Amino acid sequence: MTFDKLKPALLLGPLVLFLGLAYLVPFLGVMQWSVTLPQPGFSQYGKAVSDPLIQSVFIRTFRICLIVTICAVAAAYAIAYVWVRGTPAQRLVTELCILIPFWISVLTRAFGWVALLSNRGLINTWLQSAGIISEPLTMVRNEFGVVLGMTHFLIPFAVFPIASAMRSLDERVFLAARGMGASRLRIFWSIFVPMTLPGILGAGLTVFVFALGFFITPAILGGGRSVMIAELIYLRIFQSPDWGLGAAISVLLMLFVGLLLILMLRLVRPNRMLG
Structure with missing residues (x-):
């Protein structure tokens, strides 16, 4: 084998080694906790699947992540x-x-969102002083504040794949549609949006995966009333403590994300998602 054929492996070797040490080794340790703590077996996975509290947290997390994904991708598309x-x-x-x-x-x-949305925040203070409302609106310590804060944070991450897909479009297609009498609105919905669909899917996947692991924003804006999976894992490991159950929830979350990535890659090629 010549040196030229070995170049890609030599260049990728340090990256693969770093990823293995930084991600794979810790994940294997978490998997070990899930089947050894507090005693060997798969009882923690059974508890993670059957516990009504954990089920409600999973459902709430998926609901919030779906809403955040839709809002973030829609705003990112316009931007x-x-x-x-x-x-x-x-x-x-x-x-x-x-x-x-x-x-x-x-x-x-x-x-910053707490300063804006709290009962004594800038928005409620302005609305009350203007006489628009008599009682402050509850915009934090609930799902509304969590969705707003997460959407604001994730919009820039959704912009890049969508913008990349838009830049790769052939302008001659739009000129041909214009020459055939299509209106601007018809061109946008019938040609422009379908041609940028891979970028939309890539942005949606990126936002959804990021949102699944959010911790700081839901903890602060949710105030413990809108607990998501990441916060539940933190509570199980550092406050219960129940390391085995927290590890089992982490593994289930990782498996779900992996299956989601595999499904998306089967539907859309990575180079199309990035334009």
């Missing part, structure tokens, strides 16, 4: 459209709005 097809000034402003949130930590954003 990406302006970023790709807007005027130079619009593109510059949009690009700043996309990049600046990456410089702000998730913790700062979560407390």
Whole structure:
């Protein structure tokens, strides 16, 4: 085997080694906890599947993640459209709005939403002073605040695959449709959106997987009333403590994410999702 054929393996070797040490080894340790603590066996998996409390947390997590995915992808699509097809000034402003949130930590954003949405926050104070409402609106310590905070954080991650898909479109297709008498609205819904569908699927998958593992935002904006899977795992491991059950829930979550990725990759090729 020549050196040229070995180059890809040599270049990828350190990355594969790093990923194995950083992700695979800890995950194998968590799997070991799930079948050895507090005693050997698969009883913790049975408890994780049959416990009504854990079932309700899984259902709540999937519901919140689905709502967040729909909202984030819809907002990201509009932002990406302006970023790709807007005027130079619009593109510059949009690009700043996309990049600046990456410089702000998730913790700062979560407390910022608390300052805005709490009973004595800026929004309720302004609405009461304007006479629009007499009692403060409950916008935190519930699912509304969790969805809003998570959507705000995940929109930039959804913009990039959608924008990449939009940039790869052939403008001649739109010119041909325009020449055949199609309106702008007809071109958008019948041609533009279907051609960017792989980017939408990629953005949806990215947002949904990220949302499944959210911890800080639901913990702060949910206030313990909208517990999601990541927070439940934290409570089981660090406060109960019930390391075996927490590990079993973690493994089930990882298996679900893996199956979701496999299903998505079978439906859409990765290069199409990224444009």
